[in-house]
Amino acid sequence: xxxxxxxxxxxxxxxxxxxxxxxxxxxxxxxxxxxxxxxxxxxxxxxxxxxxxxxxxxxxxxxxxxxxxxxxxxxxxxxxxxxxxxxxxxxxxxxxxxxxxxxxxxxxxxxxxxxxxxxxxxxxxxxxxxxxxxxxxxxxxxxxxxxxxxxxxxxxxxxxxxxxxxxxxxxxxxxxxxxxxxxxxxxxxxxxxxxxxxxxxxxxxxxxxxxxxx
Numbered sequence: 263x264x265x266x267x268x269x270x271x272x273x274x275x276x277x278x279x280x281x282x283x284x285x286x287x288x289x290x291x292x293x294x295x296x297x298x299x300x301x302x303x304x305x306x307x308x309x310x311x312x313x314x315x316x317x318x319x320x321x322x323x324x325x326x327x328x329x330x331x332x333x334x335x336x337x338x339x340x341x342x343x344x345x346x347x348x349x350x351x352x353x354x355x356x357x358x359x360x361x362x363x364x365x366x367x368x369x370x371x372x373x374x375x376x377x378x379x380x381x382x383x384x385x386x387x388x389x390x391x392x393x394x395x396x397x398x399x400x401x402x403x404x405x406x407x408x409x410x411x412x413x414x415x416x417x418x419x420x421x422x423x424x425x426x427x428x429x430x431x432x433x434x435x436x437x438x439x440x441x442x443x444x445x446x447x448x449x450x451x452x453x454x455x456x457x458x459x460x461x462x463x464x465x466x467x468x469x470x471x472x473x474x475x476x
Contacts, residue, residue, distance in 0.1 A: 264278070264279040265278060265279065266278075266328050266330040267330060267331070268283075268286070268328055268329070268330070268331065268334065269331075269332065269334065270334045270335075270336065271337075273292070275290045279327075280327070281328055282305065282324055282325065282326055282328065284299060284305070284312050284324040285301070293377070294312050294314060295311045295349070296309060296311055296312040297311055297370055297371065297412055297414045298415055298416060299312065300416050300420070300457055305324035305325050306415055306419070307325045309352075311345055311348055311349060312324045313345060314335060315335040315336075315337075316333070316334055317332070342378075346380070349375065349378055350385050353371075353380060356410065356412070360372060363460075363461040365459075365460045365461025366461065369461060371412060371459070371460050395438075398440070400441060401448060402448070402450075402466070403455075403466060404452075404455050404464055405463075406438075406439055406440075406462060406463055407461065407462050407463075407464060408439075408462070410460050411439060411460070411462040412459070412462070413437055415430075416459065417462075418439060424449055424453065439462075
């Protein structure tokens with residue numbers, strides 16, 4: 263496979279021509295905040311957090327293929343401002359605290375908040391959280407907590423490749439993940455739970471997931 267050389271934050275890296283800027287950065291130990299990216303899925307760019315400065319233009323790194331001689335900056339005044347606005351919107355609509363969350367300590371949202379130094383209390387004052395939404399425990403293998411969901415789409419796109427059981431319902435910030443009442447389509451592979459970047463999908467106690475067919 264053809265190789266290209268590019269510069270990321272002053273570091274020259276060599277990578278395969280078919281990769282993206284985000285993949286290249288992560289493969290070389292360079293962190294770029296992201297929520298909706300997973301290496302086994304086609305990039306969607308819905309979280310708008312992986313933006314970088316490419317030759318003076320702000321682009322989404324998960325959907326930008328590398329090119330020879332690229333100069334990429336993972337941070338700039340404009341990138342930092344837009345990224346902060348996007349993460350603050352997510353946090354403001356995140357109903358609950360991190361205390362007691364099963365995803366705490368491995369949560370991608372927590373990592374991004376620490377990286378950008380988000381003041382959760384200040385964000386809460388901008389938009390007080392609405393009442394807590396009920397837990398969806400209709401699936402026999404895991405529970406879904408819409409209060410912690412960041413709508414990254416990873417679980418839905420993962421399920422599309424296996425059984426096409428998970429779907430979106432609603433619009434805007436009322437969007438949720440659901441089985442539309444047909445949890446029997448679940449293969450109990452556990453991939454959606456394992457890939458959730460936050461604590462929205464919670465395995466039920468004493469559940470043993472089956473190996474994914476693909």
